[in-house]
Amino acid sequence: MSSKANILGRLKSATIESSKNSELTPNLTSELSACSSTFGLEQFQQQLELSHAEVINLDNPNQIEAKLKSLIKDNAWKHGVWSSSTNPSRFLDVERQLSKSEILRQVDGSESKADYFHHFDFGLSFSEAAIAETGTIVLHPGTNESRSLSLIPPVHVVIVCLKQLHHNFEQFMLDFEQQGQGRPMPSNLILVSGPSKTADIQQTLAYGAHGPQRLIVITIAALED
């Protein structure tokens, strides 16, 4: 018999009288409150800053270009890699500008590991969604974005549209499932809540353990869908 059959056989023969089954599954879904955007933004920002992320609030997408230019200049970044939003209509103008930039290269799958490890100073991407309660951004690498972009370069800059702000993870998960309408999960979905960190040496926090040392979150308030 195969290992699978043996394991499942043991488990199945061990079915315990689960008369308690029904009482074990009370309706315990937590209350989902809609996210009021001002409160949500405040909490979102506060949590992110507690986790050592840098938050920049902008009113509209037109301001992104100037902000990025000043970030690049101030930090003397020479090479960046960027990916377009999964919702292109939102940031079309910004993306047009980005694609003209000389120091930014758009992800197209041709980047090598060495590019990510040694060449790019920063990665720039658009978040899929955000979660206020924990100060979390949701990334969906795939067609537009790479997994490496938000992971390997020392700095990750991420643009978040406040329209995508959810109250908590639970609410995000429900919305995500609903929108997915039975489609399979993307190959990778990542929740990021700050720069990489560790407290493994004598409980002392240090940032930039393996992933980015800095996470810069740019929020955009006004955006029509």
Place this chain on the structure above:
Amino acid sequence: MSQHIHPQHFKQQSKVALADPQLRSSFRNAMDYLQDKRAQSFSEPGSFEQLQLRGEAIRKRCLNQLPELLEQLESSCTNNGIVVHWAEDAQQAREIVSGILAEENAKTVVKGKSMLSEEIALNEHLAALNIECLESDMGEYIVQLANEAPSHIIMPAIHKRKQEVAELFAKHIDGFEYTEDVDSLIKAAREVLRYKFEHADAGITGVNFAVAQTGTLCLVENEGNGRMTSTVPKVHIALMGIEKVVESLNDIPPLLSLLTRSATGQAITTYFNMISSPRQSEDNDGPNAVHLVLVDNGRSQAYSDERYRASLQCIRCGACMNHCPVYARVGGHSYASVYPGPIGKIISPHLLGLEATGDLVTASSLCGACESVCPVNIPIPALLRELRSDAKLPSASEQALKGQASHRSWLEESVWVIFRIIMTKPVLYRGLSFFVVRFSFLMPRLPAIWGPQRSNPKPSTKTLHQLMRERKKNS
């Protein structure tokens, strides 16, 4: 990692640990820090209990349908392109992993934190096959350099001071300039490990939760090494205990919240990584192959016994050890089992048998601190009492634990038999107590173990029955 194989020497190992003031202060400080963090994160009254109720209900519901969920997980993963393997024991699990590595011609491996990989002694197995398997979690990397085992399931190097880490790095990392500054130490390790990530042939990680309905593997971490390990190399192998499966994506948020808040007091960890398939044709990167190894290794035995099934609810947060007065004093290595502390005491007997772990189940005052902080409400002290009696007595049912009754002691049993006879026969009881009070002056000084700081107890000159009779008369 010789520490792994001698849980039967718990008592001697504890004595050594107790006599090491530096080790004790490392653990005391770390436990205080972690207890404090957890308390802050559940500071709102009732917030813990409410979430705990949900966590427990989810874990129980999923365990009740474990075989069905595992089959569903396999079919969802297979549909997504993840290759699923089943291992009955540690040896099969090791061979599956080395088989995949051989097929991929992988000679260098990076590994994210996985207690299961410790459980199956994977590093030793791969080393024997000339495959380099480097730990990439900072804490695990440190203990691997020191050729030690992790002493805590969440913070593996909790027993090490920064001076010791600095000395280790000076010995093992080329070009390391001696420093005890934690930022610089982390930077030095980061450089070494980034090179390894870039060039590794395969990555191995554990799994915190797996979702049956969608075939999604979830990894919880702060450092990003789990993401590196599951992103950069061309093959990703995920090792998972069969109990970790949950039904749907909606089961995840409450469990994640309980896990991170109980473990380190964080509202959420830096990264929560959900992997549902290998790199797809439209993806820009990611591993070309993802393998999931489902490992039983004693879990189905715990499952089959109603008394012990609750131990499989565990989400490996480590809160029980952070609050355990025994663990805080003897440290993680004294247990010499992969999982130390209260959770180790209740699962190690299923992994290693009671003969090896009989002393571990007695290393508790049954104070209940572990149970009171357990996010999924596992009745750890009750399970310990069951295990203690299983270590001493033959099984009443057909199912016996490995090593059942292996700690049986005829002397102890005879004492209890005599005690029972005396206590149930009034004539005997009275006769004996008559002599005991009269000859109590013969009682020797209690052995040295009672301690010079304590005075010798002084027995009463009258029995309780006598005292009660006198009281009645006087009133």
